Amino acid sequence: MTITIGKIVKSNTHVDYVCQIYGPGESDVLPQPGDYSFGTFVSIRLEGQAAPGERLVGVIYNTLLMNPDFGNLGPRLSPRQELEVFTPDYLAETATLVGIIALGWIDSGGRPWQGVPAVAATVNTPVHRLEDDELCLFHQGDQGRLNLRYVPMLLGQNSPLVPQLLLQIVDRLARLFPQERSRLAVMRNNLAWKNIVQPAG
Amino acid sequence: MNQPVAIEPVCVGTVKGPGETPHEFTFIAPDPDRRVKHGEFVYYLTQVDGQERRILGRVTGRESVRLFPDSFMADPSVPPAQIAALLGYDSDASELFEITVAVLGYHDSQMGEFINPRVPPAGGSPVYIADDAWLAQILSKRQRGEIGSAHLGSLLSRAPDAVPVALDVRGFTSTHLAIIASTGSGKSYLAGVLLEELMMPYNRASVLIVDPHGEYNTLQEMQNLPAFREGNYKPRVRIFQPDAVRVRIDTLTLPDLRYLLPNLSEKMQYQLSRAYRFAQRSFKGGYTLEQLLYAVRQTSDNKKGEDEAGFDDEDDPTTGGLVWRLNSVLGNSRIFNDFENLELDELCAPGLCTVIQLNEVDQREQQVIVATLLRRIYQARIDTTKKKVGRGDKNYIPFPVFCLLEEAHHYAPASADAVSTDVLKQILSEGRKFGVSIGLISQRPGKLDSDVLSQCMTQCIMRITNPIDQNRIAESVESVGRDLLRELPSLSKGQVIVSGASVNTPVLLRVRQRLTRHGGESIDAPAEWHAWFERDGAAARQDTALPAARRVQREEDGDILFA
Numbered sequence: 045m046t047i048t049i050g051k052i053v054k055s056n057t058h059v060d061y062v063c064q065i066y067g068p069g070e071s072d073v074l075p076q077p078g079d080y081s082f083g084t085f086v087s088i089r090l091e092g093q094a095a096p097g098e099r100l101v102g103v104i105y106n107t108l109l110m111n112p113d114f115g116n117l118g119p120r121l122s123p124r125q126e127l128e129v130f131t132p133d134y135l136a137e138t139a140t141l142v143g144i145i146a147l148g149w150i151d152s153g154g155r156p157w158q159g160v161p162a163v164a165a166t167v168n169t170p171v172h173r174l175e176d177d178e179l180c181l182f183h184q185g186d187q188g189r190l191n192l193r194y195v196p197m198l199l200g201q202n203s204p205l206v207p208q209l210l211l212q213i214v215d216r217l218a219r220l221f222p223q224e225r226s227r228l229a230v231m232r233n234n235l236a237w238k239n240i241v242q243p244a245g
Numbered sequence: 246m247n248q249p250v251a252i253e254p255v256c257v258g259t260v261k262g263p264g265e266t267p268h269e270f271t272f273i274a275p276d277p278d279r280r281v282k283h284g285e286f287v288y289y290l291t292q293v294d295g296q297e298r299r300i301l302g303r304v305t306g307r308e309s310v311r312l313f314p315d316s317f318m319a320d321p322s323v324p325p326a327q328i329a330a331l332l333g334y335d336s337d338a339s340e341l342f343e344i345t346v347a348v349l350g351y352h353d354s355q356m357g358e359f360i361n362p363r364v365p366p367a368g369g370s371p372v373y374i375a376d377d378a379w380l381a382q383i384l385s386k387r388q389r390g391e392i393g394s395a396h397l398g399s400l401l402s403r404a405p406d407a408v409p410v411a412l413d414v415r416g417f418t419s420t421h422l423a424i425i426a427s428t429g430s431g432k433s434y435l436a437g438v439l440l441e442e443l444m445m446p447y448n449r450a451s452v453l454i455v456d457p458h459g460e461y462n463t464l465q466e467m468q469n470l471p472a473f474r475e476g477n478y479k480p481r482v483r484i485f486q487p488d489a490v491r492v493r494i495d496t497l498t499l500p501d502l503r504y505l506l507p508n509l510s511e512k513m514q515y516q517l518s519r520a521y522r523f524a525q526r527s528f529k530g531g532y533t534l535e536q537l538l539y540a541v542r543q544t545s546d547n548k549k550g551e552d553e554a555g556f557d558d559e560d561d562p563t564t565g566g567l568v569w570r571l572n573s574v575l576g577n578s579r580i581f582n583d584f585e586n587l588e589l590d591e592l593c594a595p596g597l598c599t600v601i602q603l604n605e606v607d608q609r610e611q612q613v614i615v616a617t618l619l620r621r622i623y624q625a626r627i628d629t630t631k632k633k634v635g636r637g638d639k640n641y642i643p644f645p646v647f648c649l650l651e652e653a654h655h656y657a658p659a660s661a662d663a664v665s666t667d668v669l670k671q672i673l674s675e676g677r678k679f680g681v682s683i684g685l686i687s688q689r690p691g692k693l694d695s696d697v698l699s700q701c702m703t704q705c706i707m708r709i710t711n712p713i714d715q716n717r718i719a720e721s722v723e724s725v726g727r728d729l730l731r732e733l734p735s736l737s738k739g740q741v742i743v744s745g746a747s748v749n750t751p752v753l754l755r756v757r758q759r760l761t762r763h764g765g766e767s768i769d770a771p772a773e774w775h776a777w778f779e780r781d782g783a784a785a786r787q788d789t790a791l792p793a794a795r796r797v798q799r800e801e802d803g804d805i806l807f808a
Contacts, residue, residue, distance in 0.1 A: 233338045237311065240334045245314020 106143030426707030645680030
């Protein structure tokens with residue numbers, strides 16, 4: 045079952061989006077923290093000019109909690125349970141935001157492409173969690189071999205979280221593509237050496 | 246040519262790109278098993294003339310491209326891998342090496358040599374370690390046990406006996422051989438192995454050994470070992486002790502005489518040359534010392550009449566001095582003789598290993614003995630080849646002869662003038678045509694004449710630590726690569742670099758076990774001292790012990806009468 049985790053509320057760049065995770069009452073199935081964890085692959089349906097069925101594929105690389113009450117040191121008039129009844133709008137202003145980097149897209153024919161998509165997502169577009177089979181599809185090249193062409197783009201983001209994100213992606217793919225473990229191990233070791241051993245020396 | 250295909254090629258690395266020189270390339274290898282050693286043989290596959298070939302190369306350098314940071318090694322008791330694991334790097338793949346390979350090429354069995362494709366391998370090509378069977382086939386020009394092969398040992402980078410290497414006997418018997426090593430590195434042992442191989446049924450060589458230390462006695466064991474027998478063949482080993490070595494006086498040339506006689510004045514030299522020519526002319530069948538002295542007197546400027554001549558009353562000081570010197574050197578020598586000589590037919594025969602022991606012989610005499618022997622053998626081979634002598638003649642040698650000289654720097658010194666140098670040089674440069682080949686053994690290549698060393702086209706080089714000797718080898722021996730010469734100080738006893746005409750490519754060998762005992766063992770001084778106490782010490786103590794108190798009778802004045 046495809047789980048919708050939230051909606052696009054903002055973008056920082058052409059590939060860097062901010063998604064607000066659905067809270068209670070916003071979706072039929074409330075997404076669980078595991079559904080929008082660090083390194084989760086998501087898809088964003090493209091609307092407007094894009095061909096029908098075309099969607100972006102991205103990965104969650106950051107999480108941000110919105111709390112308008114932070115820094116307000118005044119007394120709270122009512123406990124949280126009563127807030128839901130008396131001021132539900134106030135609760136809606138607290139939100140969990142996740143950062144998503146678009147790594148590619150799946151065209152209307154269902155064919156995966158990795159790289160910078162031509163068309164951007166629009167605000168309020170729902171974001172779905174990608175299932176394992178879709179994840180496998182997205183990473184498969186022409187001869188069914190594993191592709192990770194988005195790695196240079198990810199590393200180019202200069203985010204301190206990206207190396208750990210990549211290690212997590214590689215570990216997950218090694219479980220999904222057991223036949224590619226040796227290739228993935230080379231890449232993992234290289235990433236780990238550059239990000240774990242060298243900086244610590 | 247059908248190349249044997251390896252059953253399971255073991256991939257050890259990936260080509261990075263061309264190296265510094267046109268015949269080098271580099272590859273990257275994790276090498277967790279430490280298989281890619283210095284001198285190891287690896288290959289890559291490429292298409293040459295439409296055929297897939299295995300291009301062999303030798304590892305010449307190894308540099309690390311990925312290392313643990315130095316700070317991980319701050320505590321010697323904590324391995325850096327554990328620090329890395331602590332941080333989350335728990336893979337074993339912590340090391341990467343950049344290996345430099347000198348390309349030898351593919352082996353063409355028809356040409357019998359390696360042909361370099363002259364194109365570096367494509368980047369990213371896999372590099373395999375050469376398998377033992379293939380190496381054994383292509384490194385040696387002859388296979389072990391084949392006619393004309395000399396199995397010296399096995400490749401050092403592999404398990405003992407995994408890749409046997411055999412020298413091509415034809416290679417070094419036509420273009421000479423040098424064994425060079427510092428003392429105690431095993432050069433006599435290696436020479437023993439080589440001699441064993443030469444006397445094997447598949448070689449049956451005619452070998453003459455000049456042995457100034459008396460180390461080759463043990464070769465006599467070959468006569469009784471079954472490994473050396475085949476059908477009616479068994480090798481013979483003749484050992485000439487210093488007492489038995491004879492050089493007939495009329496075989497000495499004028500330079501020999503000049504070299505032997507001390508402090509000759511210009512006038513004496515002039516008279517000696519006249520006397521020599523006189524003796525040559527007058528005594529066609531050979532002459533004795535007396536006849537040579539007669540010739541000296543006859544050629545004197547102040548010649549006396551026949552009846553006036555005498556030994557003790559020379560008027561002419563030149564004649565007197567020359568006669569005195571000839572008498573002193575030749576007359577009192579046990580080596581130089583009027584009639585006896587080492588006959589060539591006694592020294593040389595196929596299946597015969599002759600050892601001329603020259604220990605206790607004066608060095609100048611040694612040089613003259615070697616010079617005369619080599620000259621006679623060489624002349625005999627020339628005469629035999631040109632059919633000037635025939636069967637039954639003592640100088641008839643209808644087969645090639647291999648002469649091995651221990652301590653060769655005595656016979657062709659670099660800085661001094663020895664009488665044997667010229668004949669050695671002549672044989673080294675021209676002996677190939679007449680089937681006389683030389684094997685030189687020396688511990689001081691720096692003291693060996695550089696022309697002589699460079700004429701030896703097969704070289705067996707063992708551990709050498711002296712930089713002067715290392716440089717001399719680098720100058721004189723072209724076939725050994727710089728990378729192998731860098732190994733010289735680190736070689737252990739019994740490890741040898743063999744290069745030149747008798748092998749397809751320079752190889753690093755572990756010398757095989759000798760079948761006969763080694764005669765050149767070092768003396769174990771502490772053991773000998775201990776043995777002396779057990780064996781002779783008691784007797785010696787008895788001899789030197791003071792007598793028990795005896796009754797001493799004294800005379801009245803106190804002198805001892807007897808005790």
